[in-house]
Amino acid sequence: METSLYLPVKDFLEQAGYAVKGEIGGCDLVGLSDSDPTIVVVCELKLSFNLELILQAVDRAAVSDEVWIAARISAKGRGREADKRYRDLCRRLGIGMLGVSDAGDVSVIVGSVTPMPRTNPKRRSRLMREHRNRRGDPALGGSTRQPVMTAYRQQALGCAAALAAGPLRVRDVTTSVPDAGKILLSNVYGWFERLERGIYGLTGAGREALIRWPQKIPDKQ
Incomplete structure (x- = not known):
């Protein structure tokens, strides 16, 4: 399940200096920095890299400063992460790619993330407010078909x-x-x-x- 990717990616972003919580405003992971102004990072999870994951990331670009996608790396090396066209598309869109191994190790596949313009400040503010008001991190990112603990x-x-x-x-x-x-x-x-x-x-x-x-x-x- 996608939730199996949540903790490894959460740990990766926390080591980068972000306070991370899951299932905020429809996003699998949202990280806030302590800097001024606050940097908002969003990451979307899927079991494998696909077009839907990129479409989700493009939507999240309206409310964040950085957007990442993360998926399980194909054991046979035949996943989209091995497709240069897919990686180049992410670079052009300013989307970072994270690969998660079966052991839970996270690697950066596309690391140069272009700052994205924030086109929906109201939605961004709601995202930040929900992150700050939520006590702890009660929802695993990638959860589906169950009420989110907002x-x-x-x-x-x-x-x-x-x-x-x-x-x-x-x-x-x-x-x-x-x-x-x-x-x-x-x-x-x-x-x-x-x-x-x-x-x-x-x-x-x-x-x-x-x-x-x-x-x-x-x-x-």
Whole structure:
């Protein structure tokens, strides 16, 4: 699976000085630097190099300073990484190529990455905000067919954990989740119910969510 490539590539980019998290804004990996201004690096994963991987990288160029593609290196040496035309196309587009061996070693196939113009600053800002707001790195890059643990979902689970022992006033929940007011009111996942003005409880769906994604349950206010 593509997720098997995530940790080796994450380690490679972290050694290059980036804070890396997976599945941010639809990107398999997003790395932020501590420099000023911040450099945004995006990497897309596939089990083998193909045209779809390049198309994804071109799309990500609108929100990043560097774009990389990474794939498993063909054991027989017959993959696209051995095709000079494929490598030249990446160079012309400013896309870097990383090869991952079966042992998890990462090698640079195309290393000279041309800085790309950022054509979508709003989307770039959303990408950076999600990266910075997400606690830890809860999602493996390359994951499919499962909910992504976004920063919003993390905060909603924090609200659910606070309500697990019983209904609370919104201001009591905000002590652990500052955006609780908006999250409880919008109730995107159907985890909460409004019992009285300013007082919320947890639904059955909310309790099921806590079983699926266990949280530290705070002491009741």
